[in-house]
Amino acid sequence: MRAIVQTTVGGPEVLTVSEVPTPRPVAGQVLVKVKAAGVNPVDVAVRAGYYPLLGEPPFTIGWDVAGTVEAVGDGVTAFKAGDDVFGMPYFPKQAAAYAEYAVAPADQLATKPKALDFDQAGGLPLAGLTAWQALVDAADIKAGHRVLIHAAAGGVGHLAVQIAKAQSAYVIATASTEKLDFVRSLGADEVIDYTTTDFTTAVRDIDIVLEPIGGDHAALSLKTLRPGGIIAALLTPSDAAKAEIDRSGARFARVGVRPDGTALGELAKLANAGKLKVHVAKAFPLEQAGAAHTFLGTKPIGKVVLTA
Missing domain, CATH: 3.40.50.720 (NAD(P)-binding Rossmann-like Domain)
Structure with missing residues (x-):
């Protein structure tokens, strides 16, 4: 699969597309085909080396995920292949959301709100x-x-x-x-x-x-x-x-954000009730992750996302 991998910290130009193995879900995990991944200020800080959450490169940044379940690991009953989900897995550990596929613990995901498209859902979790x-x-x-x-x-x-x-x-x-x-x-x-x-x-x-x-x-x-x-x-x-x-x-x-599937469900309820809308300022294709980071630096209204 394609993923954004950086081998050094630095400016937006360090975000490059690489071919990496597609992850496989183990017990309790879900494999998600990523449709959209939110871009957040913490992503920029980690990329630049200002906030070394992930240690030394190489690594893949990103925590916001919205997409479709591709496969589930043993013991997962909340979701099945074909379900649309969103979440913020593993934060502050590596979630590797800037990729075509990502794995996540089932309890750190929720059903995607029907009222939101994938870009909007991808910008919501973090x-x-x-x-x-x-x-x-x-x-x-x-x-x-x-x-x-x-x-x-x-x-x-x-x-x-x-x-x-x-x-x-x-x-x-x-x-x-x-x-x-x-x-x-x-x-x-x-x-x-x-x-x-x-x-x-x-x-x-x-x-x-x-x-x-x-x-x-x-x-x-x-x-x-x-x-x-x-x-x-x-x-x-x-x-x-x-x-x-x-x-x-x-x-x-x-306040330090943490994964919470239950709270995601509450956010989804608000979205489906018409009480919560996600404004996406711009969506960039995965290979333009660096451009997305540069755009985020202009302080746009709402959210910036990548589409895989």
Whole structure:
């Protein structure tokens, strides 16, 4: 089969197509013929060597998978050949999703939502699970909560807005000028242009902040929290920001995404109910993985995917 294999870390040009053996599913695993694989910032960080999750090359990056079951290993009863599935297997270990076929534990997959095509389903798992695990698992979002979502037009952000609205929360979202209308279309109750407005003076009494930016940004978000509120951060804050959070006594959760077939099923329910849509900014063929990474660097709206 064809797969993207890199033999060194570096720029997008290190992502090259190779012929490798097609994996075989063992007990508990499913072999998926990949139709689409999401491209995420963590993929870029691992490719470049900034985040050495997979050790030294050679390796194949990618964790988002949507496709059709080709075969199942012993003991698998949840799926059969021909079923359409999606998932984020093995993270943070190698899943090798940038390939024509991938194997995954059956319990880390879910049935693909009928409401989404393969490109959309391929862009959902990692970003959708991140948003779900931050808002639902870490922050225990409830109806009526005031939720501040930063970078609301991005991969995680645009899904987080919709997940929060599906939980009957009041959503305030930040985005740049050219992305405001898109974020409004997701159902955000208030939209703040962070290029012209200081959100720390415009927002108050927040129950949950979804913080995907890192650095000192989490400390700024402290100013918007009500007593008992929580910052759910996707990146580690700076030492100064963490110290300020500790002094404030505010609740803080550093959210690291993990495989979860059950949560994928919940995301699928939202999609099939028309409450969760995945915006795909652009789909690239597998052999253009490097171009997909370059495009992701332009910070497009929503998701970028590869099609195998």
